[in-house]
Amino acid sequence: MADVEANQLSLWLTTVRQLAPLIRHHADEAERNRRLSQPVVTALAEAGIFRMCTPRALGGFEVHPLTFYRVVEEIARLDGSTGWCVFIAGCNPLMGAYLTDHAAQAVFGRDPHVAVAGVVLPYGKAISQDKRPCGKNCKKGLESVNSRYSILSRPTRTLLSLEKRAYDPY
Numbered sequence: 618m619a620d621v622e623a624n625q626l627s628l629w630l631t632t633v634r635q636l637a638p639l640i641r642h643h644a645d646e647a648e649r650n651r652r653l654s655q656p657v658v659t660a661l662a663e664a665g666i667f668r669m670c671t672p673r674a675l676g677g678f679e680v681h682p683l684t685f686y687r688v689v690e691e692i693a694r695l696d697g698s699t700g701w702c703v704f705i706a707g708c709n710p711l712m713g714a715y716l717t718d719h720a721a722q723a724v725f726g727r728d729p730h731v732a733v734a735g736v737v738l739p740y741g742k743a744i745s746q747d748k749r750p751c752g753k754n755c756k757k758g759l760e761s762v763n764s765r766y767s768i769l770s771r772p773t774r775t776l777l778s779l780e781k782r783a784y785d786p787y
Contacts, residue, residue, distance in 0.1 A: 626684045632664050633691045644696040653702055662730035666692075666703055671710040675726040706732035 636657075643654040661667060669685045671677020685707060693700025710733070713721040725731060 622681050622684060625680060626687055629669070629680070629684060629688045630691055632666070633688060633695075636660055636664060636692075637695050640692065640695045640699050644699070647696065647698050653699060657699060658732075659730075661699075661703060662732065665729075667706050667732040668710070668729065669707055671725050672713065672721075675710070675713065675721060676729060677710060677725070709733040 639660055640657055643657045647653045647657070665678060666688070668677040669680045669688065670682075671679065673679045689700050689704045689707065692703050710725050712733075713725050716724065724733065
């Protein structure tokens with residue numbers, strides 16, 4: 618690993634060590650509630666952990682994949698569930714490469730605390746709001762995705778879930 622990447626890894630691992638007491642303190646709560654505690658999710662987001670793989674052009678850190686994997690490994694040593702959720706939410710910005718620039722900006726570039734959850738092989742169907750009645754909380758022309766998923770890992774309900782959130786990516 619190049620010196621720059623090694624220095625970057627060292628900084629990220631220092632960040633994880635600073636978060637360690639909080640992650641450990643909430644591990645049992647997360648296990649009981651079957652989701653990460655809000656203080657942990659907030660701390661991870663504020664530390665930039667969820668944006669490690671987000672491109673710099675979208676306000677992320679665009680770290681080397683091995684740096685990200687080592688950070689996830691260190692978090693998983695503290696609490697396996699937290700490590701799993703960080704990996705899932707942290708890798709999803711890589712999907713931005715397959716979106717238009719406008720869509721990637723809409724999903725990953727607006728909120729520095731955004732973390733996206735989803736499935737790689739969704740069985741959902743996008744439906745135009747123009748083709749069905751629009752309730753008080755939707756806007757005409759936006760698309761929504763409706764489906765059933767057998768499993769979906771996400772750190773907490775406060776995170777954006779692509780399969781549930783209606784937005785106009787174009």
